[in-house]
Amino acid sequence: MVTEEQILNRWRLVLGKQAETSIDFSGGEEIQTLSDMEELLEYLYGRAGGEDVREEGRSGGRGPSRLQAVEWITKVRELFPRQTAEVLEKHALEEFHMTELLTDKSMLEKITPDMDLLKTILQLKHLMKGEVLETAKRIAAQVAEKLRKKLENSVRRSILGRIDRNTSSPLHSARDLDIRKTIRRNLKHYDPETQQLILQDVYFSGRVKRYSTWRFIIAIDESGSMLGSVIYSAVMAQILAKLPFADVKLIIFDTNVVDLSGETEDPAEILMSVQLGGGTDIGKALAYCEGLVETPAKTCILCVTDLYEGGAESRLLNTCRNILESGAKLNFLTALDEAAAPAYDRRLGQKLADMGAFVGALTPDQLGDYIGRMFG
Numbered sequence: 001m002v003t004e005e006q007i008l009n010r011w012r013l014v015l016g017k018q019a020e021t022s023i024d025f026s027g028g029e030e031i032q033t034l035s036d037m038e039e040l041l042e043y044l045y046g047r048a049g050g051e052d053v054r055e056e057g058r059s060g061g062r063g064p065s066r067l068q069a070v071e072w073i074t075k076v077r078e079l080f081p082r083q084t085a086e087v088l089e090k091h092a093l094e095e096f097h098m099t100e101l102l103t104d105k106s107m108l109e110k111i112t113p114d115m116d117l118l119k120t121i122l123q124l125k126h127l128m129k130g131e132v133l134e135t136a137k138r139i140a141a142q143v144a145e146k147l148r149k150k151l152e153n154s155v156r157r158s159i160l161g162r163i164d165r166n167t168s169s170p171l172h173s174a175r176d177l178d179i180r181k182t183i184r185r186n187l188k189h190y191d192p193e194t195q196q197l198i199l200q201d202v203y204f205s206g207r208v209k210r211y212s213t214w215r216f217i218i219a220i221d222e223s224g225s226m227l228g229s230v231i232y233s234a235v236m237a238q239i240l241a242k243l244p245f246a247d248v249k250l251i252i253f254d255t256n257v258v259d260l261s262g263e264t265e266d267p268a269e270i271l272m273s274v275q276l277g278g279g280t281d282i283g284k285a286l287a288y289c290e291g292l293v294e295t296p297a298k299t300c301i302l303c304v305t306d307l308y309e310g311g312a313e314s315r316l317l318n319t320c321r322n323i324l325e326s327g328a329k330l331n332f333l334t335a336l337d338e339a340a341a342p343a344y345d346r347r348l349g350q351k352l353a354d355m356g357a358f359v360g361a362l363t364p365d366q367l368g369d370y371i372g373r374m375f376g
Contacts (some may be wrong), residue, residue, distance in 0.1 A: 009034055013041060037079050043072055044092055074119045077224055082277045085224075089124075105135040118143040119227055122271060141268035147235045148267070151364045155239050158368030214298050214374075216240050217249045217289045221305035224276040228337040233304045234267035236336065236364055240371075241265060249292050253285035254278040255310065282309050283316035290319060296327035300374065302367075304333045307345040307352075307359075317351065324356045329374070335361035 005026050012023045013034070025034045072092070076085050111117050121128075121136045128136055189198040218240075220226075220233045230252075241248040241264040249261045252274055263269045282305055293299045301323065309316055323330050332352055334342035342361040349359040362370065 013038055040076055044088060071116055073123060074116055077123055082224055103132060105131045108135050108139060113139045113142045122274060123276060137268060137272055140271050144235055144267040148238060152239050154365050155368035158365060159372040213247050214245055215247045217292050217301045219285050219289055219303045220252045221280060222252055222254045222274050222276055223280055223306060225306055229304050229335050230274055232337045232364055234270040237264045238267045255281045257285050257288045279310040280308060281311035283311045283319055286319045290323055293328050299328040301328060302331050302333055304336050306334060307348045309348060320352060320355055320357060331358040333362055338363055
């Protein structure tokens with residue numbers, strides 16, 4: 001049921017800042033979100049040359065910078081419902097002539113490849129064609145590669161950082177000194193007169209090179225609200241696939257499931273395959289994942305989702321119960337990015353946690369630590 005407060009807030013958004021003297025936002029913590037939404041609407045529908053660009057036949061004359069346009073599209077997708085965001089994007093492309101993003105490859109090439117630009121590309125790629133689409137793919141590959149380089153060393157250290165006391169290392173590091181082995185092997189060089197142990201050989205521990213094979217099944221929710229997590233998930237799949245002990249399976253899902261296991265080495269290809277928005281059937285995706293489990297004790301399922309289930313919740317819960325009872329590890333990552341600030345269905349999350357699944361938001365480094373502890 002819509003409250004009077006919600007109705008007034010909506011009218012304020014419609015009328016804009018000029019209504020501030022008669023209608024003010026209310027709602028506690030929601031006020032900041034409403035204010036941010038108003039800024040986005042003002043950016044698009046603000047007065048230009050004395051005329052309101054919302055009037056038929058008018059066009060914006062306040063020309064936003066290209067970089068601002070990229071940021072604007074990203075924020076609109078974050079704050080507004082999908083259908084509303086699509087209407088706003090349509091107006092932006094028509095009124096502010098942001099069609100350059102879709103038709104001029106030189107414009108894309110002039111913008112610094114970063115997360116904001118990649119998010120915009122993923123949201124608008126279905127409208128891109130020809131050389132522009134190819135340029136967008138190259139940008140997606142550049143950003144994904146930058147993320148991989150940024151994350152790979154720390155993630156690999158987190159996972160492979162256990163000390164293997166059974167092998168010696170050619171790399172001499174104080175933290176890897178095997179003091180017991182060094183003393184034991186040099187006891188024959190003990191000098192009774194001086195009561196000194198002469199160390200002729202010093203031994204260092206190696207680091208774990210190979211584990212028995214684990215299967216990681218990564219299931220990525222294509223929901224628009226999960227966009228940042230989708231990008232990091234694709235990059236993390238590539239990093240995990242390079243580990244000596246990992247067999248990685250990767251799927252993306254909405255109401256359908258697409259297996260992209262053959263693309264783990266190319267996160268850009270994965271990202272350009274994502275279809276943002278639409279419904280969500282987590283239960284169907286996990287049923288598919290369950291079919292990929294061969295050795296439960298050596299299987300870890302990572303489902304990246306906001307847990308807003310569009311399918312039958314009972315099916316989801318039953319499938320999760322079966323996976324956990326088999327001995328496989330089941331994890332729901334409600335956010336996987338640098339911020340790790342989740343917005344998810346906490347009621348369903350609590351049910352899954354009570355069942356024994358891990359439910360929570362992680363940064364990529366924290367995910368590396370989490371996986372590393374599996375072998376501790």
